[in-house]
Amino acid sequence: MKVTATALRSRSRCSLGAAAAAALALSACGIQDSEGTVDLDYWLWDANQLLPYQECIDAFEQKNPDINVRISQYGFDDYWTKLTAGFVAGTGPDVFTDHLARYGEYVQRDLLLDLDTQEATSRIQPEEFQEGLADLWTGPDGNRYGMPKDFDAVGLFYDTGTIEEAGLDPDDLKDLDWNPEDGGTFEEVIARLSVDANGVRGDEEGFDPDNVAVYGLASNGSGGADGQTQWSWLAGANGWAHTNADVWGDEYNFDDPALHETLDWYFGLVEKGFLAPYEEVGTDPNLQQQLGSGQAALAADGSWMVNTFAGLEGIDLGIAPVPSGPAGHPVSMYNGLADSISAQSENPAEAAELVAYLASTQCQNIVADAMIVFPARPESTDRAAQAFAEQGIDVSPFTDLIEEQNTLYFPVTDQFGSINSFMEPIMDEIYIGNRDPETLIDANERVNSLLED
Amino acid sequence: MSVPKTIHPLPVSGPRQKDDTKIALLFILPASIGLVIFYFWPLVRGVWLSFTSWDILTPARFVGLANYQQMLQDPVFWNAVRVTLLYVVINIGVQIVVALVLAVLMQRLSRSVILRSVVLAPYMVSNVVAALVFLWILDFQLGIGNQLLASMGLDRIGFFTNEAWVITTIALVNVWRHMGYTALLLFAGLQAIPDTVYEAARVDGASELRMFFSITLPLLRPILGLVLIISVIGSFQVFDTVAVTTNGGPVDSSRVLQLYIYDNAFGQFNFGYASALSVALLVILLVVTFLQYRVTRAGQTDLN
Numbered sequence: 001m002k003v004t005a006t007a008l009r010s011r012s013r014c015s016l017g018a019a020a021a022a023a024l025a026l027s028a029c030g031i032q033d034s035e036g037t038v039d040l041d042y043w044l045w046d047a048n049q050l051l052p053y054q055e056c057i058d059a060f061e062q063k064n065p066d067i068n069v070r071i072s073q074y075g076f077d078d079y080w081t082k083l084t085a086g087f088v089a090g091t092g093p094d095v096f097t098d099h100l101a102r103y104g105e106y107v108q109r110d111l112l113l114d115l116d117t118q119e120a121t122s123r124i125q126p127e128e129f130q131e132g133l134a135d136l137w138t139g140p141d142g143n144r145y146g147m148p149k150d151f152d153a154v155g156l157f158y159d160t161g162t163i164e165e166a167g168l169d170p171d172d173l174k175d176l177d178w179n180p181e182d183g184g185t186f187e188e189v190i191a192r193l194s195v196d197a198n199g200v201r202g203d204e205e206g207f208d209p210d211n212v213a214v215y216g217l218a219s220n221g222s223g224g225a226d227g228q229t230q231w232s233w234l235a236g237a238n239g240w241a242h243t244n245a246d247v248w249g250d251e252y253n254f255d256d257p258a259l260h261e262t263l264d265w266y267f268g269l270v271e272k273g274f275l276a277p278y279e280e281v282g283t284d285p286n287l288q289q290q291l292g293s294g295q296a297a298l299a300a301d302g303s304w305m306v307n308t309f310a311g312l313e314g315i316d317l318g319i320a321p322v323p324s325g326p327a328g329h330p331v332s333m334y335n336g337l338a339d340s341i342s343a344q345s346e347n348p349a350e351a352a353e354l355v356a357y358l359a360s361t362q363c364q365n366i367v368a369d370a371m372i373v374f375p376a377r378p379e380s381t382d383r384a385a386q387a388f389a390e391q392g393i394d395v396s397p398f399t400d401l402i403e404e405q406n407t408l409y410f411p412v413t414d415q416f417g418s419i420n421s422f423m424e425p426i427m428d429e430i431y432i433g434n435r436d437p438e439t440l441i442d443a444n445e446r447v448n449s450l451l452e453d
Numbered sequence: 454m455s456v457p458k459t460i461h462p463l464p465v466s467g468p469r470q471k472d473d474t475k476i477a478l479l480f481i482l483p484a485s486i487g488l489v490i491f492y493f494w495p496l497v498r499g500v501w502l503s504f505t506s507w508d509i510l511t512p513a514r515f516v517g518l519a520n521y522q523q524m525l526q527d528p529v530f531w532n533a534v535r536v537t538l539l540y541v542v543i544n545i546g547v548q549i550v551v552a553l554v555l556a557v558l559m560q561r562l563s564r565s566v567i568l569r570s571v572v573l574a575p576y577m578v579s580n581v582v583a584a585l586v587f588l589w590i591l592d593f594q595l596g597i598g599n600q601l602l603a604s605m606g607l608d609r610i611g612f613f614t615n616e617a618w619v620i621t622t623i624a625l626v627n628v629w630r631h632m633g634y635t636a637l638l639l640f641a642g643l644q645a646i647p648d649t650v651y652e653a654a655r656v657d658g659a660s661e662l663r664m665f666f667s668i669t670l671p672l673l674r675p676i677l678g679l680v681l682i683i684s685v686i687g688s689f690q691v692f693d694t695v696a697v698t699t700n701g702g703p704v705d706s707s708r709v710l711q712l713y714i715y716d717n718a719f720g721q722f723n724f725g726y727a728s729a730l731s732v733a734l735l736v737i738l739l740v741v742t743f744l745q746y747r748v749t750r751a752g753q754t755d756l757n
Contacts, residue, residue, distance in 0.1 A: 081719055088509050105722065109510045279611035280593045283702045295594065418721045425704045432616070432703055 038350045040069045041093035045079040048307065052370035056363035060354060067350050087111055087344065094345040095354050098146050098338050100136055100410045101226070104248075105417055106340070107139045113341040114143035118352030121147060121341075124359055129376040130336075130402060132246075136412060137338045140248045146338025147359045148376035150367065152303045153332040153398040153407070154233050157287075160316040162214075162297050166192050166201065173320035180238055180261035186323040187274075190216030193297035194274045202274055209273025216274040218296035221285045222267075222427035225420040225447075226411055229287070229301050232333045233408075235262040237325025242411035249413055250451055254423075254444035263437040267430055278432045288312060302335075303398040304373050310393060321397035332398070334407035336376060374398065415450050422446065503728035513725065520729035530730065532705050533713045534737070536620060540709060541688045543624035549681060551628065552635035557669060559636065560643040561661070569640070573633040580630065584697040587626045588613060613698050616706040623694050623707060631687075635680060642676030643669065671755055678749025682742055689738055710734050 044053060050073045057069045072093070074082055080102060086092025087106075098106075106112050115121035121144075126134030129148045137146035156173065163170055168189065178186035194202030194216035201207065202216060223230030226242070240258040243249025253259065269275035276296070288305070290296040292312040300322065301309070310317045324330045339358050341351045357363055364380035367373065371388055374381045374395075381399065388395045401407060413419070426443050429435035503520055507513035524530050555572060575583065591598045591612035599609045612622040646669065654664050670677075692711040695701065701708035701716070710730065718727035746752070 084509070084719070084722075109508065111510065278703060279614045282593065282611070282614040283700050418723070421716055421721055425702065425708075428702055429704045434704070 036066050038067050038347045040067060040095060040345075040347060040351055040354055042069050042071045042354065043079070043083070043093040043096040044071070044073055045076045045097060046304075046372070047073055047075075048372045049367070049370070052367045052372070053358070053363075055366050056358060057354075059362065059366070060357045063357070064350075064353060067353065069354060087342070090344055092342050092344060094347060094351040095339055095341055095358075097149070098137075098340040100335060100412050101416050101420070103137070103145060103338075103340065104412060104414050107145055108414055111343050112145040113343045113345065113348055113351075114139075114145065115147060115341065115352065115355065116144055118341070118348055120349070120352040120356040124356055129359075130378055130381060131405060132334065132407070132409075133336050133376050136247055136336060136409060138247070146340045147355045148336055148338050149358060149364075150304075150373040150375050151334065151336035151381075151402065152373060153334060153401050154229055154300055154302055154322055155332070155397040156320040156322060157291060157299045157301055157305070157309045158297060158318050158320065159291065159314075160318045162193065162294070163318070166297075168192060170318050170320070173318075176320070176323035178234060178237060178323040178325050180234075180265045180326075183265060184323065190269070190274045190298060191272070192216070196273065202272070207273065209271065212273045212276075214294060215276050215290075215296045216298060217269060218287045218290040218299035219276045219281045219285050220287050220299075220301070221281065221283070222278070222424070222431040224427055225416070225423035226333070227427075228333050228335065228410070231262055231266045233300065233322040233331055234266060234325065235259050236331030236333070236408035237323065237327050237329070238262050239325075239327045241408055243413055246409050247412040249411070250448075252411070252413075252419070252444055252447045252451070254447060255441040257438075260437040260440060263430055263440075267433070267437075270431070270433065278428065291315065303395065306388065306393060306395065307372055310391070317393065319394065319397050321400065329404070329406045330401060331406050331408050332401045333410055334402065335410040337373075413451060418450050419447050422450065499728050499731055502725055503732045505725045505728075507724040507728075508722040509724050510722070516725065520726050523726065524729050524733060529705060529708065529713060530733075533708050533710045534733075536705070536707060537689060537691070537709045537711075540620050540624050540691055541685060543621055544627055544688045544691070545681070545685055547625065548628045548632055548635055548684065549677075551632045552639055552680075553677075555632065555636035556639035556643055557665060559640050569637065572636055575630045575632075576634040578630065580627075580693040581697050583630045584626060584694040587622075587629075588698045591622065614703060616703050619699055619703065619707045623691070623698065626698075627688075627691065627694055631684070635684060638680050639673065639676060642673050642680075645676070646672045674749060675751050675754045678745065678751030681749060682745050682751065685741060685745065686738055689734065689741075 042053075042057065044050065050071070054071055057071055061067060061069060083092060083096065098112075103112065124147065126138075126144075130151055133148040133151055134144070137144060137148060139145050158170075158173070160170055163173070173189065176184070176186045176189060178184040183190075188203065191202035193214065194207070194212060195214040196202075196208040197211045197213050198206075198208065199213075220229045223232070226232060227235065232242075235258065238258045238261070240253060240256055240262065242252060244251045244253065267275075270277045276290070281290075287296075287299040287301050288308055291299045291309065292315060298320075299309075306317075306319070309315065322330045322332055339355045341348060341355060345351045359376070361377055361380060364375035364377045365383055367375045368380045368384035369387055371384060371391065374384050381402075385395050385399055423443065426435065426440070430437055502513060504515060504517060505513035506516045506519070559569060559572070578586075590596050591610075593599055593609055593611050593614060598612070603609055610618060612618050650668055650672070651664060654668060659667070690711055691709050692715065695707050695709055695712050696715070699707045701712050711734070714727045714730045714734070717723045717730065
């Protein structure tokens, strides 16, 4: 189909030239044909999303027969190494899926194209997406470096059977509240859900915290600098934010007591036997494994994992919103991916056409139907929510947070890579129990000095 | 090497020597090109980069000794040196002893080729695969190793997740992988010791143990020294096993030098600082190798 369309088009160009000067036009025609097709490289890391995006790109190629898109998928860790190498060698992709934790470093080094410089992308207004998403992708210079494609929020995943076994009702989980002093009803629930080797529950007399069979809360490690699925939603509900601005802050808030008391409570769960110790989960924790194997009851994880959890054998998946806190409402980290154009692309106009199409309602609806992430356009988000609902999965714990703007932005700053490398061992140390969260006051000074570099 | 039959035989000594030099240079040339391009040039460039601030995407900027000053004040660097040394001591200490015992057993007890192949087998497994397999075996919850401990009524051990255990575990995993290879090298060295020496000892009524300490060990010394030097250099460069199993954790307890270098370069784009760290590793290796060479007198043999 595609080939024929290209052939037809070049033939018509040919005949036009043939009318002028037959022999000359014939050779010119050949050149035009090879120049007429533009090759673009598109990269992404999520294997689950490869299929819907392949579908989008097929549709895009059909609409633009002169553009040929090669799509490549690499695992998350290799992805960034390959991308860096690609930038150095000048062999990187034209368009690629970008992450907030990384794009600051690329903006700093002028590696991304300002989307407003291209016609196709400048037509798309920030207001067309979910509130705030476009802001995340606006550089400190006010230029747009990423076209939002999806967003995510954090929720509590559980197996309905496990909840009922504990004598609770899934509805009990809907309006939990939390505070850093006694943990509120949230702590009551995770205590109830924790079971020791002798079958004693965490809220019962004689519970042995050193010999736990089921932890109330699943562990996803220490969380590094962002704590996205670990402590960010609790710290947020305690009125804390990572930096002094929504985006491009120039000071981190790791010295804030609101964070320290949150971490004290969160990692204090280890001693109570409600959260697995570091020794058990190691450097590469796996929430799905913990929930699926019955080692943990509640897992705080991102909306991008809904499908993975739903696919776990023997799990009747339920999702509850994260608990409300002293701030008066629940808070979830609000993060989103975007498509960026490499400044090295030889075909920026065509690359922009692709980015614009990937952000269009048409493509976002394809992504919505695939039920993996929430597309960035509100109408496509609704469509995805509906698709989930048809599968019996209520995703309102995520979407409600976004609608009510109870969100905390992923920290978008310069030097995030270095900051995270610095913070990770420190957070691990707090998790292990060898370090007091209040020592983060000193760490924060170092982090802020990294920002000044 | 007979003199070629020519019609006009020339005086042999003069021109032939000249010919040899030319041809010798020709033979050395390919290897030299490789050595210069792939060793010397990167080395010089690496040393140069250690005096710059470079993120590989924008041009390098000369910063003098700033990287080295930062390094001397960097607690993570000093910790990495300490952790790496600890690793090397455990890894090499155990490995050389085990390999020596294996080699002597192969020499004195059984010269079966099959046995030799089996001993070498772990070396055929890639480092990453070996590390992954042990990561699973020793997993806290699911690992068969820990289940065995639990079934014996012992406490489970966080081999890869406990600060006290992690370096020992990684060092021993690599002993498992490398001991066969080291044993084979030592075995080759044992072959060079003439049987007559042992025969004489046996006539004198020396025990197997006495022969080991009075004959095998002293005569094996040059080979042992060489094997030691090579394996210590390799040991200092441990990376893959750590990257696969702990990625430097818990906290910094397994953050070895190579991992810290890699993280600085490819994780944080600090190629200048990473180069300075690499130069530090080079200096450490030079000193250690020089000392070993002197102490073991690896260049001389007692066989003559």
